[in-house]
Amino acid sequence: MVVKVNNLVKRYGDLIALDHFNLQVNEGEIFGLLGPNGSGKTTAINCILALLKYDKGTIEVFGQAMAPDAYNIKREIGIIMQNVAVFNELTVQENINYFCGLYISDKKKRASLVEEAIEFVGLNDFRKFYPRKLSGGLLRRLNIACGIAHQPKLIIMDEPTVAVDPQSRNSILEGIQKLNRQGATVIYTSHYMEEVEQICTRIAIMDRGKIIATGTNDELKSMIKAGEKITAEIFGLDSLQIQNIKNLPHISSVEYDENMLVVKSERGKNNLAIVLDYFRVHNIPYGKIYCELPTLNDVFLEITGKQLRD
Amino acid sequence: MFLHIFTNRCKCLVRDKVLMFWTLMFPIVLASLFGLAFSNLSSEDKFSEINIAVVDNNEYQSNQAFQSALSAVTDAGQSSGEKGLFNVILSTHEQADELLKNNKIEGYILFDGGANLVIKESGINQTIIKTFLDDYAQIGSAITNIVRQNPTAFPSLMEDVMADKNYLKEVSPSNAEPNTTLNYYYALVAMACLFGSFWGVKEISAVQADLSPQGARVNLAPAHKLKIFGYSLCAAAVVHLFTIFILIAYLSLFLKVDFGRDLLYVLLACVVGSMMGVSMGALIGALIKKDEIVKIAVLVSVSMILSFLAGLMMVDMKYIVTHAIPVMAYINPANLITDAFYSLYYFDTYNRFFTNIGLLLGFTVVFYLIVYFVLRRQRYASL
Ligand SMILES: Nc1ncnc2c1ncn2[C@@H]1O[C@H](COP(=O)(O)OP(=O)(O)O)[C@@H](O)[C@H]1O
Ligand SMILES: [Mg+2]
Numbered sequence: 001m002v003v004k005v006n007n008l009v010k011r012y013g014d015l016i017a018l019d020h021f022n023l024q025v026n027e028g029e030i031f032g033l034l035g036p037n038g039s040g041k042t043t044a045i046n047c048i049l050a051l052l053k054y055d056k057g058t059i060e061v062f063g064q065a066m067a068p069d070a071y072n073i074k075r076e077i078g079i080i081m082q083n084v085a086v087f088n089e090l091t092v093q094e095n096i097n098y099f100c101g102l103y104i105s106d107k108k109k110r111a112s113l114v115e116e117a118i119e120f121v122g123l124n125d126f127r128k129f130y131p132r133k134l135s136g137g138l139l140r141r142l143n144i145a146c147g148i149a150h151q152p153k154l155i156i157m158d159e160p161t162v163a164v165d166p167q168s169r170n171s172i173l174e175g176i177q178k179l180n181r182q183g184a185t186v187i188y189t190s191h192y193m194e195e196v197e198q199i200c201t202r203i204a205i206m207d208r209g210k211i212i213a214t215g216t217n218d219e220l221k222s223m224i225k226a227g228e229k230i231t232a233e234i235f236g237l238d239s240l241q242i243q244n245i246k247n248l249p250h251i252s253s254v255e256y257d258e259n260m261l262v263v264k265s266e267r268g269k270n271n272l273a274i275v276l277d278y279f280r281v282h283n284i285p286y287g288k289i290y291c292e293l294p295t296l297n298d299v300f301l302e303i304t305g306k307q308l309r310d
Numbered sequence: 311m312f313l314h315i316f317t318n319r320c321k322c323l324v325r326d327k328v329l330m331f332w333t334l335m336f337p338i339v340l341a342s343l344f345g346l347a348f349s350n351l352s353s354e355d356k357f358s359e360i361n362i363a364v365v366d367n368n369e370y371q372s373n374q375a376f377q378s379a380l381s382a383v384t385d386a387g388q389s390s391g392e393k394g395l396f397n398v399i400l401s402t403h404e405q406a407d408e409l410l411k412n413n414k415i416e417g418y419i420l421f422d423g424g425a426n427l428v429i430k431e432s433g434i435n436q437t438i439i440k441t442f443l444d445d446y447a448q449i450g451s452a453i454t455n456i457v458r459q460n461p462t463a464f465p466s467l468m469e470d471v472m473a474d475k476n477y478l479k480e481v482s483p484s485n486a487e488p489n490t491t492l493n494y495y496y497a498l499v500a501m502a503c504l505f506g507s508f509w510g511v512k513e514i515s516a517v518q519a520d521l522s523p524q525g526a527r528v529n530l531a532p533a534h535k536l537k538i539f540g541y542s543l544c545a546a547a548v549v550h551l552f553t554i555f556i557l558i559a560y561l562s563l564f565l566k567v568d569f570g571r572d573l574l575y576v577l578l579a580c581v582v583g584s585m586m587g588v589s590m591g592a593l594i595g596a597l598i599k600k601d602e603i604v605k606i607a608v609l610v611s612v613s614m615i616l617s618f619l620a621g622l623m624m625v626d627m628k629y630i631v632t633h634a635i636p637v638m639a640y641i642n643p644a645n646l647i648t649d650a651f652y653s654l655y656y657f658d659t660y661n662r663f664f665t666n667i668g669l670l671l672g673f674t675v676v677f678y679l680i681v682y683f684v685l686r687r688q689r690y691a692s693l
Contacts, residue, residue: 012692046693049530051519053689068688071532079530085523087516089325090318101314102531102538146527 008057019209032200041189078152103150117149137168193296233287319545337502369421434626497622500647503583504613509546510591570655589677616644
């Protein structure tokens, strides 16, 4: 177990930011912490890192109690914070070298680690640049390089892709997977479900300071009743046919508006095939048709009754 | 680790253009302006005696004590060649009024059931006369008691006591010429020392997780925050001291400001003054949870005000403040630094210099103790 958090409670005055928060992260995972803004992701991370005081609970990292002076644990952690944390007066290379130097004192080893990190985030052409001269995406990449240059075993990333252009975002996500393949355990927080779905091997969904569900992407989706959503473009469908479609097995709702048919199914096998069969048998011609599997948003919606993103 | 942090922090500080402007360029520009302004002053104006009149009436004639006190601070009372504080004219009341009206004298003393000062306008010279009278009244009552027991000791005692008092135009033994323009430059150096507080603020921000994301990163490193802060502080102290040395070099080489004979002590004053400035910033930085830029704006004004009170803009200020609120002389760090330089220049002994240095060091230690207790807390209640 790389990280184990038990019944963590953190209050800010009357506000309960973490409400008996539990978390277990295994070695080798890319663990996603997904929750809307204000759900307590950053607070949880800061507690795990022994930055914040908390009211109750225990935190273990690498099987040891985490504490501000647990330097042997801290040495193996790399952090990419939500806010870019680099010094404006140092160049890209100097920044990476400075933060790496807080972990690695051997100069030679450090130099090669810094090179690797620069290579890794693709800032080779910008190594002499000052942070102010970097675009948002490049700045985020520098922020990541500063956090991982010392090649930690556990990498914690708090929303590293906020305000990043799509190209940088993809390169960051790929980078995380690469780090994971190289052996690092990753904890990744985000309020973008697509990212979490894309790269995380296990996901915890968070709301109001609590974990409300944990599992792999598929496990989470199988927890809920909702199945795929089928959308088809059909002209002149009559109400009888709509009623018939509604009566097909596993169909939970049917809407027809401006020639678009939206069929929501419950979890079950071959839902799409059954609907398509019905169209064929009744000679209903259709234009575009597509089928969406349930998303983590559906999971969130079903458990909390609200959208993940408002 | 030390070298790594030290060199990188030095880079961060030296490349901070805004702070470099305030700590290095601004004092030099200001010093140059002073230089221009003072080069137009004729040097003769600077040490002239203050013309006063004393109304020669019965009460004055019968007041032996006052006559002795007065003669101690006039030409007649000085050893050969030295100038006194006052140039005294004995006159009738009407003559004194006339003299005052025509600006021939700064004020006159009229005995009418005690010593009264009559002036037309207030200024530094009038303050000096008033100070003299106040001191006389104070010391006079003490001496009256002594004299009751031993009347023969009276005139010489009075003369001794009054001559030992330090007025603006110092009468104590020294080889240096009293020079008030120097105080402007010394106050300027004091201001530059206090500007060291910016570096203190910056270093605190760089290690406190609740003040900057960079600080959060430092808190997560496998090293004690206090250690990292200590190393960073060394960088701040060195960079700031460097700016102070440049300023001192500029003042003494280009503006020919006299810092006295003991270079080593001047450097000591610089080191201590600079340390005091940096610690003041660290204190403010650690205690106040506001943006770095806000703190620096506050510190710019506080430093300027403290230096103003130490005589940065008008030299009289230093004496007015010292007289109005005597404790200010000891708690205003700018005054302590200014005074340290002045006593190096002026006095042949080091008592006063080391009193100033000691007080400055005391403040520095207290400030850092407070900073230590703030930084020692390892977890934050909120970020
Ligand atoms: N320093 C603080 N003081 C008071 N409340 C805070 C503080 N930091 C966070 N909170 C509150 O705690 C809750 C969780 O915040 P946070 O952990 O930042 O959420 P997330 O990272 O998921 O967006 C929010 O309601 C936020 O308003
Ligand atoms: Mg957050």
